[in-house]
Amino acid sequence: MNPVVWVPADAAAVSVGADDVAAALEAAGATLRRNGSRGMLWLEPLVELETDDGRVGYANVEPGDVDALLGGALDDTARCVGVVDDHPWLAGQHRVSFARVGVIEPTDLAAYRADGGLAGLERALTLDPAEVVREVTDSGLRGRGGAGFPAGIKWETVRTAQADTKFVCCNADEGDSGTFADRMLIEGDPFTLVEGMTIAAIATGATEGFVYLRSEYPHAIRTLRRAIDVAYAHGVLGASVLGSGRRFDLDVRVGAGAYICGEETSMLESLEGRRGEVRAKPPIPALEGLFGRPTVVNNVLTLSAVPMVLADGGAAYAALGTGRSRGTQVFQLAGNVARGGVVEADFGISLRELVEGYGGGTASGRPVKAVQVGGPLGAYLPPSRFDLPMDYEAFAEAGAMVGHGGVVVFDDSMDAGAMARFAMEFCAKESCGKCTPCRIGSTRGVEVIDRIRAGTQRESNLVLLEDLCVTMTKGSLCAMGGLTPMPVRSALEHWPEDFGVEPAVADAATDAMSESATSTTGGARP
Amino acid sequence: MRALAEGMAPMRGPLLPALQAVVEQHGFVHDDDVPVVADVLNLSRADVLGVLTFYHDLRRTPPTAHRVTLCRAEACQARGAEATVAAAVDRWAGSTDVEVGEVFCLGNCALGPSGMLDGALHGRLTPDRLDALTEGWPA
Ligand SMILES: Cc1cc2nc3c(=O)[nH]c(=O)nc-3n(C[C@H](O)[C@H](O)[C@H](O)COP(=O)(O)O)c2cc1C
Ligand code: SF4
Numbered sequence: 125m126n127p128v129v130w131v132p133a134d135a136a137a138v139s140v141g142a143d144d145v146a147a148a149l150e151a152a153g154a155t156l157r158r159n160g161s162r163g164m165l166w167l168e169p170l171v172e173l174e175t176d177d178g179r180v181g182y183a184n185v186e187p188g189d190v191d192a193l194l195g196g197a198l199d200d201t202a203r204c205v206g207v208v209d210d211h212p213w214l215a216g217q218h219r220v221s222f223a224r225v226g227v228i229e230p231t232d233l234a235a236y237r238a239d240g241g242l243a244g245l246e247r248a249l250t251l252d253p254a255e256v257v258r259e260v261t262d263s264g265l266r267g268r269g270g271a272g273f274p275a276g277i278k279w280e281t282v283r284t285a286q287a288d289t290k291f292v293c294c295n296a297d298e299g300d301s302g303t304f305a306d307r308m309l310i311e312g313d314p315f316t317l318v319e320g321m322t323i324a325a326i327a328t329g330a331t332e333g334f335v336y337l338r339s340e341y342p343h344a345i346r347t348l349r350r351a352i353d354v355a356y357a358h359g360v361l362g363a364s365v366l367g368s369g370r371r372f373d374l375d376v377r378v379g380a381g382a383y384i385c386g387e388e389t390s391m392l393e394s395l396e397g398r399r400g401e402v403r404a405k406p407p408i409p410a411l412e413g414l415f416g417r418p419t420v421v422n423n424v425l426t427l428s429a430v431p432m433v434l435a436d437g438g439a440a441y442a443a444l445g446t447g448r449s450r451g452t453q454v455f456q457l458a459g460n461v462a463r464g465g466v467v468e469a470d471f472g473i474s475l476r477e478l479v480e481g482y483g484g485g486t487a488s489g490r491p492v493k494a495v496q497v498g499g500p501l502g503a504y505l506p507p508s509r510f511d512l513p514m515d516y517e518a519f520a521e522a523g524a525m526v527g528h529g530g531v532v533v534f535d536d537s538m539d540a541g542a543m544a545r546f547a548m549e550f551c552a553k554e555s556c557g558k559c560t561p562c563r564i565g566s567t568r569g570v571e572v573i574d575r576i577r578a579g580t581q582r583e584s585n586l587v588l589l590e591d592l593c594v595t596m597t598k599g600s601l602c603a604m605g606g607l608t609p610m611p612v613r614s615a616l617e618h619w620p621e622d623f624g625v626e627p628a629v630a631d632a633a634t635d636a637m638s639e640s641a642t643s644t645t646g647g648a649r650p
Numbered sequence: 651m652r653a654l655a656e657g658m659a660p661m662r663g664p665l666l667p668a669l670q671a672v673v674e675q676h677g678f679v680h681d682d683d684v685p686v687v688a689d690v691l692n693l694s695r696a697d698v699l700g701v702l703t704f705y706h707d708l709r710r711t712p713p714t715a716h717r718v719t720l721c722r723a724e725a726c727q728a729r730g731a732e733a734t735v736a737a738a739v740d741r742w743a744g745s746t747d748v749e750v751g752e753v754f755c756l757g758n759c760a761l762g763p764s765g766m767l768d769g770a771l772h773g774r775l776t777p778d779r780l781d782a783l784t785e786g787w788p789a
């Protein structure tokens with residue numbers, strides 16, 4: 125019998141040669157299966173060979189390794205990582221949303237069903253819509269896109285709204301640097317998202333759905349489109365969802381390279397075909413969303429948690445986690461980290477466990493200087509803060525945010541002043557332009573930071589930077605302008621020397637700043 | 651062009667998908683396309699131009715023979731992206747065949763520096779690996 129090998133078709137694996145390895149294995153006579161990635165990205169391409177003991181993994185495989193791999197010559201080397209399911213890096217995790225990612229073939233609906241897929245939707249179809257929403261409310265599930273808003277409350281608003289048409293929109297714009305979980309889930313287990321969106325539709329009375337997927341993710345676009353076709357062909361989507369007589373139509377819309385389109389009202393504008401300019405709230409999208417109709421907008425990971433909530437009940441999900449952060453969170457270890465990838469764990473895990481435990485420190489082998497958590501609008505934190513538990517409230521109290529769960533690691537060669545400047549530069553480039561504090565303030569911010577770093581009238585420019593941060597925080601319509609001061613302020617607070625500033629002077633400046641910057645709600649990612 | 655836009659007209663919110671289709675098929679949106687798209691979709695030219703100028707993906711000039719689009723976001727910077735960017739900018743300065751562009755995150759943040767070479771995603775893109783992958787490209 126031909127050996128059966130699994131080679132990830134995930135974009136990250138492909139980016140380091142997985143397609144070439146797959147072709148070489150097929151040419152060597154192996155039966156090829158393409159899975160998503162297990163999320164142990166430093167091992168990619170990670171090839172798995174089926175054996176009587178389970179799927180045995182081989183790390184960093186190149187096309188030239190194929191004969192050795194199939195002939196057993198790699199078995200006694202460090203390249204062989206043993207049975208992948210038993211790998212300590214995976215075994216310690218709590219994979220709920222990512223349970224099937226990397227395990228099954230992504231668009232194989234039979235495999236999805238055999239592994240427990242569609243049980244949540246089947247149960248939802250036996251319940252009243254109000255009961256479905258109640259399960260989600262009871263689960264304590266909060267939005268994974270950044271703001272952590274309770275999903276059940278949003279759904280209930282849409283459910284009770286009266287309208288001719290309602291929509292479910294999935295935010296798959298995932299623009300934050302250091303995040304890739306939405307992408308990996310869509311590439312590795314797209315039916316979970318399709319099922320979650322269909323449950324949302326059943327619960328709220330929506331009949332049409334869109335996934336807004338960024339153009340930077342061509343692999344995910346292809347996989348999701350294929351999955352939707354398969355779902356239609358098998359009656360999971362369409363005029364009668366699983367024979368229930370309830371309609372749900374789902375389509376993919378592709379972004380066009382604008383970070384701001386991840387903000388939900390900007391995304392809705394873009395879905396309507398217009399410039400992605402942020403809308404003022406109210407009205408909230410749950411009442412007047414896409415084309416003015418009641419609309420559920422949720423992140424990929426929020427919607428992907430829903431099938432499990434319905435299958436096992438809200439209480440089972442609520443039993444995981446800590447405080448008001450219930451369930452699991454999919455953390456993403458990125459940047460200069462030895463073992464980067466996806467860690468799905470209960471909320472409450474510490475930053476240290478993630479960065480030093482799972483991550484194994486830096487890839488360069490140098491000391492960790494900082495991590496940025498929560499994307500480009502998130503704070504830079506030094507190792508002295510690594511005991512912070514990953515939970516929305518604890519992070520907010522510390523003047524930081526969990527956001528979409530991205531953790532970007534930097535070694536001691538990082539220049540915090542340059543990163544602060546970059547935060548302003550990024551805001552200037554990606555601002556939608558609707559409000560002045562963000563559009564103009566960020567450009568001024570770059571100039572002011574340049575002057576501070578050059579030593580030009582440093583003290584007065586520090587005061588100016590402080591004023592600018594206050595204005596952006598208080599005067600911006602959305603969190604793009606409102607939270608850009610977060611990375612800037614944290615960089616200055618922890619590494620003033622990178623700005624050429626004496627620590628005492630920086631303290632005075634950031635104390636004044638943090639007063640206003642952390643006390644406002646204007647910046648909270650709505 | 652007209653047929654392309656007409657194909658999109660029945661969609662909800664057809665303007666952005668129509669312009670994306672133009673870029674996909676013709677490589678860029680020509681200024682002369684603007685009134686045609688506006689006419690078919692029953693929009694003003696200003697509406698079409700407004701969208702055209704908002705999105706980075708909607709190019710308005712013909713594409714070069716090759717494109718290098720490098721990620722400059724934080725996680726790739728942490729892995730040395732700026733050195734790769736500098737090498738690419740340096741190598742293809744003034745080139746009319748190779749365009750070097752920037753992007754902020756390709757979702758490959760654990761295996762950076764990341765970039766797209768003629769639309770294909772690559773990771774671990776050190777200056778050396780970039781050179782190896784683009785061997786034979788014009789200067
Ligand atoms: C500048 C900006 C960018 C955002 N980018 C994303 C994104 O890429 N993906 C996402 O799900 N939410 C993003 N959000 C948050 C959304 O506005 C919104 O809160 C979210 O989609 C709601 O879904 P959730 O409740 O499931 O998190 C962004 C917000 C802002 C202000
Ligand atoms: S803060 Fe910036 S991105 Fe947000 S609405 Fe204002 S200009 Fe647009």
Ligand code: FES
Binds near residue numbers: 726754762
């Ligand atoms: S930061 Fe470069 S790929 Fe995400």
